[in-house]
Amino acid sequence: MSWSIKNWRRNQILQREGIPDYIWQKLISMRCLKGLNPDELMRLRECATLFLHDKQINGAHELEITDEMRASIALQACILILNLDLDYYRNWVEIIVYPGEFILDYDYADEFGVVHHIHRIAAGEAWSAGPVILSWQDTIHTATRSGHNVVIHEFAHKIDMLHEGANGCPELHANMSAYTWHEVFSQAYAQFCHQVDKRQETIIDPYAAESPAEFFAVLSEVFFELPLITQQHFPSVYEQLALFYRQDPAQRWR
Structure with a gap:
């Protein structure tokens, strides 16, 4: 019975709050969606609709959030979980969008209890139990x-x-090896940091050398945005990301 009620509620949301066709047609040409087949596009559209039902997207500094902006953010967020689940975005509700880059100014304590002060310009920020913060200017310049x-x-x-x-x-999923993941990412990260330290030209954003977390986030970007290049230059990392996201965008692009 509970499954039937949940399924009925889901269908009601999809019928009443679906992304309008005129917006959908404008957005499906985004590079990160390239090569999706009709079934994948349908599931992505449904996922984005349910995502928008659960999340609040608010503008900062008097930025007006349009339906097209909301759908654009939702589709890009949901391409990561197309073959996963919305539960990956649980326990938080808000996305804050600034017109452009914004200033981060706060203190935080690291794992050793040492307090650090952050003051820098950012295009995006994610808080563990809080909001995702985005610069709209950087979002549309993708x-x-x-x-x-x-x-x-x-x-x-x-x-x-x-x-x-x-x-x-x-x-990681049950069919994945934590040992393999750590070996692959640690080796790739060390090599990449060496390139950055030597001021060598890098295939991906040098910001990925900031930390293993940033390395994962930047590689996730290029996994969807430039999958063939990612597969060529980071083949082992690409394989692990394909297993985790349960997608093979390089194959779609071919």
Whole structure:
């Protein structure tokens, strides 16, 4: 009975709150959605609709949030969980959107109890039990910045944070090896940090060298935005991400 009620409620939301066709047609050309088949597109549209029902998207500094903006954020957030579950975005409700970059200014204590002060300009931020914060200017410039996607980046952090905090290792599926994940990501991260330290040209954003958590988030961006390049230059990492997200965007692009 409870399943029937839940399914009825889900269908009611999809019927009443579905993404309008005129918005859907404008947004399905986003690069991170390239190659999705009709069944995947239908499931993504449904997932985004349910996501928007559960989340509040609010503008900061008098930014007016339109239905198209809401749908754009939802589709990019939901491409990560297309073959997973909305439960990956549980325990929080709000997305705050600034017109452009914003200033982060706060203190936090690390795992050793040492207090650090943060003061920097950011295009996105994700809080473990709080909101996702986005710069709309950076969100809409995704199409012109090769491999960058601030929405995917911050929502990858949200997924990562569900398991032992943001450490670059989300809760893995039963068919995945934690040992293999750590070996693959640790080796790739060490090599990448060496490139950055030597000021060598890198395939992905050097910001990925900030921490294993940032490495995971940046690799998640390029996994969906530039899958063929990611598979070419980070083949072992690509394989692990494909197992985790249960998607193979490189195959879709081919």
